[in-house]
Amino acid sequence: MPVLDIELPEELWQRLCEEARRRAIAPAALLREVAAGIADGSLRLVHGDDEPLVSQQSLGIPSYVRDAWSRRNTATFERAHARVSRLTARFGDYLGYFERNRPFSPAQVEAHCRTLGIRAGHCSAHDALMDCEFARSLWDTLDEWNMNARRAQLLPLNDFADGLREQAEQIRKFEGLKIERLSSGKVEETAGDLWRIIAGLRIAQQNFKLVVCSKALHHILPDLVPPVDREYTLRFFYNQRALSGTVPEERAFHELYVWFHYISCKCAPEIHSRLRPIREEQSHMNTSVTRVIDNAVVGFVKKHPEEFSRPRE
16 A cells, blocks of 8 residues: 655644643554544544544543543543554454464364353353363363463362352353343443452462453353453553553453443444354354454554553553
8 A cells, every 4th residue: 555645734733732642642643543533434523713623522432431431541541442443443454464363373262162162052151051061171271271371370170160150140140141232321230240250250279350260251151251361452452461450350341341342333244244153173263242352452463563562551
């Protein structure tokens, strides 16, 4: 694609810089947000002496997303918002980049599909949790995905299976729910209820629940719970691999969940066109709406390494 040089009028550039300073982000980041917003129709430019360069009301971000992020500083929210805008504007491109540069090993993908295949063979999540084969496959999957390393240390298989079954009745309440079908008024409530399950899961020795337990619950409720990892999800939204006390895990799950819901609705046609049937013998990663969104996030982080090479914040 040829490079197009555009010279902005001085007055427009100054106003853009003022808006960027107000948001505590770089002018280049605001330009990328503007371009992505115009491309996907979620943003319009306004003019007039009493109006900002970019209208906050025109950004297209629902109030429930802003409310969930209300405790976060403006710069962190605006950075996440800018990235989500770019992700949704070129969602298919980032999925394509993921497919061409998939960072996961064949063994990891096969384990993922095998566990979801067993899960799909049961009529309910509750029944799957009673199945020793499912518990074994889920343990093996988390192990294959490096969740049994120093940071996590999965419990022995029997204790791991018991920990899953302890939450079976709570998990039963979410049968049939899909993230993209939640009403905006139910998103935060659902995130809170899911977090209580995550917090109560006794499947690993360490106290940090967000990553290992979200990955486990994703394989139990794949249509509802997104998997969270350090290398891609946390870096995309928070610019760091570890929260390190800067963001409580419960708060982070709420904040991530509302963005996943927003993306699931905004990019629904593209996401559903990528979904493929789940069978144990197949090896692909487009296994659910939440997984497809995460694939696009992985593609974004891999395509823009320069944005994620800074020291941790």
